[in-house]
Amino acid sequence: MKLTFSVVALAVSLAEGARAQCPDFTTYSQSPQGNPSSGPLKLPYMRPSPGPSSSSTPSTEKVIVDMKARLKDPDIARLFENTFPNTLDTTVKYFNSFATYVPLLSVDPSLATLMKAVINNEARYVSQYPYCGSFQPPPESGLAPSLNSHAVGVTVNPPVNNQTVFECKYEIDSLCGFLKLSRSYYGATKDASFMNDNWYAAVNQIFRVINEQSQGSFDANFNFISYYNWTGGNGALSPAVDNGGNGEPKAYTGMVGTHHRPSDDLSVFAFLTPANAMLSVELSHLNDILTQSGQAKSGQGKNISTQATTWSKRVSDAVWANTLVDNIFAYETNGLGSRYVMDDANTHPAYVATRKVLLSRGNPYFAQGKNFSGAGGPHVDAWHPWPMSQISAIYGTDDDEEILNRLYLIANNTAGLGLIHESQSIYSSTDYTRSWFAWANSYFAEMVLDLAQRKPGLIFRNDTAYTPGQ
Ligand SMILES: *[C@@H]1O[C@H](CO)[C@@H](O)[C@H](O)[C@H]1NC(C)=O
Ligand SMILES: *[C@@H]1O[C@H](CO)[C@@H](O)[C@H](O)[C@H]1NC(C)=O
Numbered sequence: 033m034k035l036t037f038s039v040v041a042l043a044v045s046l047a048e049g050a051r052a053q054c055p056d057f058t059t060y061s062q063s064p065q066g067n068p069s070s071g072p073l074k075l076p077y078m079r080p081s082p083g084p085s086s087s088s089t090p091s092t093e094k095v096i097v098d099m100k101a102r103l104k105d106p107d108i109a110r111l112f113e114n115t116f117p118n119t120l121d122t123t124v125k126y127f128n129s130f131a132t133y134v135p136l137l138s139v140d141p142s143l144a145t146l147m148k149a150v151i152n153n154e155a156r157y158v159s160q161y162p163y164c165g166s167f168q169p170p171p172e173s174g175l176a177p178s179l180n181s182h183a184v185g186v187t188v189n190p191p192v193n194n195q196t197v198f199e200c201k202y203e204i205d206s207l208c209g210f211l212k213l214s215r216s217y218y219g220a221t222k223d224a225s226f227m228n229d230n231w232y233a234a235v236n237q238i239f240r241v242i243n244e245q246s247q248g249s250f251d252a253n254f255n256f257i258s259y260y261n262w263t264g265g266n267g268a269l270s271p272a273v274d275n276g277g278n279g280e281p282k283a284y285t286g287m288v289g290t291h292h293r294p295s296d297d298l299s300v301f302a303f304l305t306p307a308n309a310m311l312s313v314e315l316s317h318l319n320d321i322l323t324q325s326g327q328a329k330s331g332q333g334k335n336i337s338t339q340a341t342t343w344s345k346r347v348s349d350a351v352w353a354n355t356l357v358d359n360i361f362a363y364e365t366n367g368l369g370s371r372y373v374m375d376d377a378n379t380h381p382a383y384v385a386t387r388k389v390l391l392s393r394g395n396p397y398f399a400q401g402k403n404f405s406g407a408g409g410p411h412v413d414a415w416h417p418w419p420m421s422q423i424s425a426i427y428g429t430d431d432d433e434e435i436l437n438r439l440y441l442i443a444n445n446t447a448g449l450g451l452i453h454e455s456q457s458i459y460s461s462t463d464y465t466r467s468w469f470a471w472a473n474s475y476f477a478e479m480v481l482d483l484a485q486r487k488p489g490l491i492f493r494n495d496t497a498y499t500p501g502q
């Protein structure tokens with residue numbers, strides 16, 4: 033799922049001297065560790081200390097101190113303290129999780145250096161394997177590649193080298209994540225030095241994928257067109273994929289097809305609406321950073337800027353023309369009239385009407401029980417919604433009571449472990465998947481920081497807003 037690789041490995045290779053052997057966070061996160069918080073939930077302190085693997089810096093520690101001084105509920109403060117540094121504290125890193133630290137880049141050169149290294153490293157992978165989303169540790173780390181049992185017996189084309197690629201599922205979302213990190217870094221630092229040949233090679237490969245995956249399955253003479261196929265089956269968690277690993281046929285619309293959803297599930301239809309919306313937005317930002325940095329004036333920057341502008345509009349026009357019926361966005365379409373309305377909530381749903389459906393019986397993957405509720409997906413099953421869907425819902429509302437309800441629904445359902453799970457049963461607080469899910473943890477911390485600006489009075493002792501790094 034997502035562009036993943038070991039950032040600690042990267043940090044180790046950047047840092048002076050070797051670091052100690054780190055505890056395995058997956059095991060660590062399965063039982064309560066430090067002292068409980070003083071609130072009714074008694075949530076444990078869950079940071080591996082003193083943190084041999086931590087890439088945490090004085091500026092990230094200051095955010096924790098500042099927030100703890102302000103948050104009025106010690107349980108929410110403890111959740112923030114555990115979740116905010118989680119990506120920097122733990123070994124396996126999720127690319128998306130870095131968004132949480134963007135506000136600190138302008139004041140913390142060491143974090144900025146780390147993020148630039150992440151971008152350079154990702155550019156290297158994307159330029160080589162734009163269809164893949166999960167990679168082995170970078171060679172500089174000296175860490176050995178690990179065998180992915182879920183990739184055994186799965187055929188993927190174009191073929192990949194398993195010493196570099198951990199798994200080659202294709203998700204538009206991963207490519208958007210790379211573009212988003214690049215523009216977030218530029219926005220915070222105004223440093224364009226990452227826009228080197230390596231980075232341009234990656235961006236060119238992204239446009240290659242956009243061109244290839246926007247095409248219909250058949251050409252005018254009914255030749256079947258396939259640039260990428262992934263068979264699933266054997267060791268894969270996904271069943272065998274029909275049509276030779278291509279999935280359901282699609283027609284040209286102007287949208288870009290994906291093979292998998294951000295949740296790792298196979299798409300039913302290729303044109304995933306939220307991913308295309310995000311792609312259109314990120315391509316428009318790509319043009320912005322090229323323009324602001326002066327790169328759009330000539331050379332490859334000019335070429336990329338033109339393509340970005342063209343595709344941003346094309347994708348956006350196609351989303352409006354093809355996915356909307358009765359004011360509800362379909363989740364997936366195929367350009368041939370088939371639609372699938374649901375949301376597996378790993379994405380920000382765009383509009384109010386759609387959101388209402390997503391958090392209701394109108395979404396086949398919405399479920400509500402005595403313990404928990406939210407939107408899920410077939411990745412786990414219909415009665416284990418994602419806590420991330422509740423986080424998204426908090427972003428989507430201005431209603432104080434609703435925000436607090438959702439916040440405490442999440443806080444009440446960590447099984448006493450003080451970290452955010454991947455999925456949570458609606459029937460039982462002790463039934464969940466992944467005690468610790470890096471992406472969900474950073475998303476939670478990001479949401480609390482958003483409330484710190486948007487609704488300080490709701491969560492703080494007083495009504496003064498707080499922005500990290502200021
Ligand atoms: C890579 O593939 C080869 C051949 O299938 C297999 O023997 C080997 O264990 C794999 N290595 C890794 C790290 O996945
Ligand atoms: C799979 O993709 C490759 C290109 O990467 C293509 O040559 C091949 O024909 C495709 N196979 C199928 C069954 O679609």
Ligand SMILES: *[C@@H]1O[C@H](CO)[C@@H](O)[C@H](O)[C@H]1NC(C)=O
Pocket residue numbers: 236239335336
């Ligand atoms: C822009 O790049 C694409 C491929 O990346 C290439 O096909 C095209 O010729 C380039 N256009 C210009 C004007 O350089």
Ligand SMILES: *[C@@H]1O[C@H](CO)[C@@H](O)[C@H](O)[C@H]1NC(C)=O
Pocket residue numbers: 072073436437438440441444
């Ligand atoms: C969370 O749990 C507390 C009891 O600890 C309860 O009072 C509250 O209603 C619960 N909130 C939600 C939204 O489930």
Ligand SMILES: *[C@@H]1O[C@H](CO)[C@@H](O)[C@H](O)[C@H]1NC(C)=O
Pocket residue numbers: 402403459460461462
């Ligand atoms: C949730 O589930 C647990 C374990 O199944 C149960 O003991 C508990 O009472 C439930 N809590 C709520 C708020 O329903």
Ligand SMILES: *[C@@H]1O[C@H](CO)[C@@H](O)[C@H](O)[C@H]1NC(C)=O
Pocket residue numbers: 101102494495496
């Ligand atoms: C609110 O609390 C913060 C942190 O304790 C403090 O710096 C700020 O001055 C307070 N604002 C008001 C208006 O009291």
